[in-house]
Amino acid sequence: MAKELPRGDVATLILAVLANGPAHGYAIARSIEEKSAQALQLREGTLYPALRVLEQQACIESAWDVQERGPARKVYTLTEAGRSELTQRVAAWDVYANAIAAVLGKGRLSYG
Numbered sequence: 001m002a003k004e005l006p007r008g009d010v011a012t013l014i015l016a017v018l019a020n021g022p023a024h025g026y027a028i029a030r031s032i033e034e035k036s037a038q039a040l041q042l043r044e045g046t047l048y049p050a051l052r053v054l055e056q057q058a059c060i061e062s063a064w065d066v067q068e069r070g071p072a073r074k075v076y077t078l079t080e081a082g083r084s085e086l087t088q089r090v091a092a093w094d095v096y097a098n099a100i101a102a103v104l105g106k107g108r109l110s111y112g
Contacts, residue, residue: 013040014028015059
C-alpha cells in the first residue's frame with residue numbers, strides 16, 4: 001500500500017536522494033518510490049514546494065538542463081549546506097526511530 005509522505009519527511013528524503021548526485025524532480029520522486037519498494041509516493045503538489053523551500057534555504061541549487069529532444073528540465077544539486085542539513089536530519093531520525101522501536105519493544109535505547 002503506497003502512502004503519501006508526511007511533510008516533515010519529504011525534505012529529508014529529497015536531500016538523501018540528491019546526496020547520490022544531481023537529479024530532476026521526476027527522478028527524485030521515482031527514486032523514493034523505488035527505494036521504498038513503492039511504499040512511499042511523492043506527488044508533484046508535495047515535491048515541488050519542498051524543492052523550492054530547500055532551494056530558498058540554500059540546501060540545494062538548481063539549473064536548467066536543455067535537452068536535444070523534449071523540454072528543458074530543472075536539475076537539482078545538493079550544496080554543502082544541504083549535506084550538513086542531511087547529516088543533522090539523519091541523526092535526529094535515528095534518535096526518533098530508536099525511541100519508537102524501544103517503546104514498541106522492537107529495540108532498546110543506546111545513545112552513544
